[in-house]
Amino acid sequence: MSVDTVDTPAPRPRGPGARRARGGSSWTAFAMRRFAGLVGTVVTAVVVTFLIVPLIPGDPAVSAAGPDATVRQIEAARAELGLDRPVFERFADYVGGLLQGDLGHSFSLNAPVADIVASRLPFTAGLSFLALLVVLVVAVPLGMAVSALTRGGRRGKLDAAFNYTTAFVAAIPPYVMATLLVLLFAVTLQLLPPAYTRSQPGVSMLLPALALSIPSICLISRVVRRETAVVLEQDYLRTARGWRLGTLRTATRYALPNVLTSTLTLSGIILVGMLGGAISVETVFSWPGLGLGVVNAVATKDYPLVQGIVLVLAVVSALMTMAVDILLGIVDPRVRGDHDG
Amino acid sequence: MADQAAVRPGRLRWNPPLVVGTVLLALTGVTVVIASLTLRGTAEGLSADTAQPVSAAHWLGTDDFGRDLLARALVGAQASLVMALAATAISMIAGVLIGTAIWTAPRRLREVALRIVEITVSYPELLIAVVIAAILGAGRWQLVVAVALANIPATARLTANLSGAIHQRDFVTTARLTGVPRRALISRHLLPNMAEPLLIQLAASFSTGLVAMSALSFVGLGVQTPDYDLGRLLADGLPSIYSRPLEVVGPTLLILLLSIGAMLVGDGLAAAADPRLARRPAGRAAVTTRPRSAEPVPESQQSEQQSESSAPVVVRDLVVRRADGTSLVHGLSFEINRGEILGVVGESGSGKSLTALSMARLLPDGLTAEASALRTGETDLLGRPSRRELADAVAMIYQDPGTTFNPALRLGAQLTEVLRVHRGKSTVEARTIITDLLAGVHITDPERLMRSRPYELSGGMRQRAMIAAALAAEPALLIADEPTTALDVTVAAGILRELARIRDETDTATLFISHDLGVVEELCDRVLVMKDGVIVEELSREALRAGDVSSPYTRMLLESVPRLSGHGAVRR
Amino acid sequence: MKHSSSPRTARLPRTLVTLTSVVSLAALAGCAADPIGTGPTDTVRTVLNSDPSSFDPAEAQGQQTFQVAGLLYDTLLRRDSDAALVGGLATSWEAESASEFSFTIRSDATCSDDTPITASMVADSLRRLADPETESTWRNLVFGLGTVEVTADDAASTVRISLSEPFTTLPQGMAIAQSGIVCPAGLADPEGLAAGTVPGAFSGPYTVEEAEQGLSYTFALRSDYAAWPEFATPLTGTPPNRIEVGISTDQSTVANQILAGDLDLGQFADPDVAERFASQPDVHQYQVTSATTYVVFNQREGRPFADRPELRRGVASAIDQAAFNAVFSKGTAELLTSVVPESFACVNTDRSLLQPHDPDAAAAALSGLGDIKLMGNTANRQYSGGADYIYQVLTDAGAQVSMNKVDNATFWSTLAEGGSDWDIVFLGDLNSVGAISASLDRVIGPSIEEGGRNYSASDNPEGEAALAEGLASTDEASRCAAFEQAQRTLFERVDIVPLAGNPNTYVTSPDLTVSVFDDYVDLATMRLGAA
Helix, strand or coil, rough: CHHHHHHCCCCCCCCCCCCCCCCCHHHHHHHHHHHHHHHHHHHHHHHHHHHHHHCCCHHHHHHHHCCCCHHHHHHHHHHHCCCCCHHHHHHHHHHHHCCCCCEECCCCCEEEEHHHHHHHHHHHHHHHHHHHHHHHHHHHHHHHHHHHHCCCCCCCCHHHHHHHHHHHHHHHCCHHHHHHHHHHHHEEECCCCCCCCCCCCHCCHHHHHHHHHHHHHHHHHHHHHHHHHHHHCCCCHHHHHHHCCCCHHHHHHHHHHHHHHHHHHHHHHHHHHHHHHHHHHHHCCCCCCHHHHHHHHHHHCCHHHHHHCCCCHHHHHHHHHHHHHHHHHHHHHHHHCCCCC | CCCCCCCCCCCCCCCCHHHHHHHHHHHHHHHHHHHHHCHHHHCCCCCCCCCCCCCCCCCCCCCCCCCCHHHHHHHHHHHHHHHHHHHHHHHHHHHHHHHHHHHHHHHHHHHHHHHHHHHHHCCCCCHHHHHHHHHHHHHHHHHHHHHHHHHHHHHHHHHHHHHHHHHHHCHHHHHCCCCCCCHHHHHHHHHHHHHHHHHHHHEEEEEEEHHHHHHHCCCCCCHHHHHCCCHHHHHHHHHCCCCHHHHHHHHHHHHHHHHHHHHHHHHHHHHHHHHHHHHHHHHHCCCCCCCCCCCCCCCCCCCCCCCCCCCCEEEEEEEEEECCCCCEEEEEEEHHHHHCCCEEEECCCCCCCHHHHHCCCCCCCEEEEECEEEEECCCECCCCCHHHHHHEEEECCCCCCCCCCCCCCHHHHHHHHHHHHHHHHHCHHHHHHHHHHHCCCCCCCCHHHHHHHHHCCCHHHHHHHHHHHHHHHHEEEEEECCCCCCHHHHHHHHHHHHHHHHHHHCCCEEEEEECCHHHHHHHCEEEEECCCCCCEEEEEEHHHHCCCCCCCCHHHHHHHCCCCCCCCCHHC | CCCCCHHEEEEEECHHHHHHHHHHHCCCCCCCCCCCCCCCCCCEECCCCCCCCCCCCCCCCHHHHHHHHHHHCCEEEEEEEEEECHHHHHHEEECCCCCCEEEEECCCCCCCCCCCCHHHHHHHHHHHHHHHHHCCCCCCHHCCCCEEEEEEEECCEEEEEEEECCCHHHHHHHHCCCHHCCCCCHHHHHHHHHHHCCCCCCCCCCEEEEEEEECCCEEECCCCCCCCCCCCCCCCCCCCCCEEEEEEEHHHHHHHHHCCCCCCCEEECCCHHHHCCCCCCEEEEEEEEEEEEEEEEECCCCCCCCCCHHHHHHHHCCHHHHHHHHHHHCCCEECCCCCCCCCCCCCCCCHHCCCCCCHEEEEHCCCCCCCCCCEEEEECHHHHHHHHHHHHHHHCCCCCCEEEEHHHHHHHHHHCCCCCCCEEEEEECCCCCCHHHHHHHCCCEHHHHHCCCCCCCCCCHHHHHHHHHHCCCCCCHHHHHHHHHHHHHHHHCCCCEEEEEEEEEEEEEECCEEEEEECEEEEEEECCCCC
């Protein structure tokens, strides 16, 4: 006779383990959902980027063709933009081209957009990746430490200092931060290259990565601090303390995964926002990434290039969102069963 | 667990960030508006005083046109302020409209709309703004439109999610059933209940909008001169920061003031809205579930009678105080013998849990315990025992098995933790031991349980696992703090049987805390009745069964237990 | 040759470098290898503010594209100091009349595919430039408005150019990069030529080694190249083996990089940025007037300034050249008395012909004038600030002005359309020929839409006649007399308001020098380790 016979599994979920698992297929269902989300994002991006040209007031071909353009060049621009054909036909062509990896031809750079994007993408990817790494490595321990140190209203001064400092630093626009970093590290101290240097892309990436990550560090460490405060109140932390596992083990095995769950969700948006921050930071550092590329493309009215870069950036941010989701799914399996928005 | 302070909705509770932020915004706003009304002449006209340094007449000097830089910064800030406010207003109104529209739409449409909103949120705002700038060209209103459109999805999603949550609340359901019109439903029920999160979103939109606009101006896609805003001034000033740093001082300061102000207001609003955080600024160290990791018990009253008793658990003159000196437990003394279960009963707030937590050295923040003797087995709890000694001395079983395990880890990893950390066992050894212990507490498939995550298990199974984990350390004292309160009656009976079995099979001393005299009577060898931090009465099991109690409080407790008459069939 | 690329390791503790490089290199996976601090010592690193618009010299747009074309394609003649010309691909030349020119081609020049350069190859390249089908915007600048006939005599190694309309500045036109000689391989593949992918297209000292559009370009010195021109002051030092060109629009950043030793050459229009090198004795600085600025009115029919010289005079009175210059260049530029700098031949230097600054006269003329469209160029802070100045003085004079700030590309395409989207602009005129006629025809003669180069579409027959007369005179004195007469008509009619030169400062690292001929910087004369 087993007592378990009367003990049905979790009749009413409560606490953090609120949702029931969906059995073995949860991973498949989860992956399918995420993938559908990705497809949706990409499809939207395709439609939106296509719409850029039809929505431009006036004649895009004239402004696109550039200075001292001849009639023939304007006609070429018009043909490249497809302005001589009906919208639906152009959309079909646009999608058809995309499916074959053809993003069109850049006016200002006289090269296929796909090539330009391909040569710039590694720079934005590398920069974002390094910045992301810096953010996570700094912001998570910082937020958790501050949360632990100020628990229960202790160390009011540290609490206030953290709050106001992070608010202050996060409020500095990324490009101002970038300029100040250059002024300090490159011009005054002469420790690091002030801008992208071809012979040493790695070292010259440090300052832009710093400029990009510092505001995010502030924002995310605030999120981590708040979420840690919540997690530290949970019963399972008391359990871990009751087992006398020590501060470090308790923090890394019991607090961290649960902090990450909520933090990652909130940070996803901040991190994607960082991709936007790259637009101004890349300008300061002449970093040859997609952010600087899109700014130049808009300035020179190189519409095929604008379309291409925006599309790729949108896909990259969608991939980042998906990566965060999948990471969440790994850290916390409950997320996989979570379907309500 | 003490109740969370009740939040009164609708009343704004001021806190330091909120005050500082509001003051910053108000002061900056007023200054900037006054400046734009009075200083526009010096900010925009040509004058002969070109490129002047700092002087009494020009606090930040002048530029090449002879325009006063401070005046320009202030008037530019007014433009930025107005633009950011306009963009925020547009995005909030449109976002709220879209969000509520989604929730009043038919189900199919709602699903599709929600998905689209989700997708648009995943694009970087600045990227959306750049796209719009590419379409509309550069300029002031284009910038407002670009940033407003970029901010709409976030607000729409928030509104949709909030209305989704509120829709399911009782009062809305009632209102719908009683035929309240949809518009009234939105204005009277939905919006007021979303006010707080939306305010926070508003503050966030404002500050991100401000920075986004300036960033667009900086890269040349925003306001064009002679029109100017803070971003334009910064874009023109930053290149000369190396030769004329003064030019960026004004605009940088103002953008910081406005953006920090908005951020602090958002922070303050969030803190005011979130009771979890509201407690902190109050600086009041209440009885919370926030224990310190290693709370040292003051050794002030270390007693010389310490070694008097031979009992494995000795408590003498235990006092638990708040930080302000108020004592909550007033000098308890008791002992627990080998193989004995000592029950402690009393209402909430009688101090029984605090007693247990003092003995486990897991008191929450702001509380301190003092005693003339506090000993478990060989371990003096008033001294500085190592973590390992503590783990050997005391193990606890908690009330709610639903929350006592880490949801992120499999049970096997958690249950073997003590053995691996304190006993130096390998993972395999630890698993073997725990598997045996689990089998011992009547888990039918220990292997499966070890592979499971907490939420995949029933409450009874989790509590059995908790017991197994507690036993793994072979503690001198086992504290069970209301271990069956959260369980169904039949499941609870099983747990009680396990505790009784442990007493019978090992010589562990057990402290069993409950508010249920019936349960205590079944299980315990001896019972302490607590009220307001003192022991009212000590009873043997027999005396309790016989109803042979002297204190009126105990009698009252006894009478409040339904059908106490001692024949609880279920518990047999 | 001790040109160093300044190893970064010297500036950072080694462990930090190692650590950070490992991290960042890992992050930059997929990028080119990173030989920290071991760049070749004979490489010059520089940046352009935008990509070369084309590698076809006939299609080149913008000063920096001309500079690149100058590295890749040799011209028949080359500019030297004091407005002189020296031989390039031509060893000697003769102007038989104002419309007949002959050039003797040097025998030792080769294309980058080792094909010897012959007279007929040169003629083919020039014929293509002159062909209306090619639609080169530089055709009229080089050959004038008439028809062109180019013939070659390979035996004598001569090329003859005959023009239907006299055009004395043709030899100067043969020295601008846009008339660079394209080798047969390039002519055979126009698209490849434009993209820089035809290895055999180049006649100049450098070839395109690598082109990553929007990112970087590398030009490599041809080992077999020997056709260096013989300037009055012979060049010393060695030409750089490689020229690495990045793209950067931010001048402060470029300045930082030069100061940090990460770049060897920079061009600065921003006086604030150029000022930062004042205290740097090691670097070389060359200040030139790379373009001139002046106000142009749209005089097409129906526009406010058409047939209203008194209004144009009002505008001229409103503008204080010195105040404009303070805004435009921090007062570093020369104040103009014509459409070109004083260093040009035949330039007017009589300041009394110009309208003096007189706000009251301006107010009297302009007060109440409605709806004037001022178009401003946002190419850089100088142009943007200059437009703000014009806007301000016209507004102060009581005119109702609406300002439309547009990017550089839109600015020029709007001007090139003629049309009605603008009434008044101040423009930066880059005179690559180095002859005043190439600026005069921007405001005199057939309008843009008529196939000419006149932006204002002014009706100035007197000026037109004087310009044509100048272009037809082979005699220096009579040519200048004619051009000065043409300039006088401009001031009488107030077709232009001269403003200031557009100063450009070239900065090179201590080991690198470049030759400057009058206001022309020839990047093909970059030398390392020169005396």
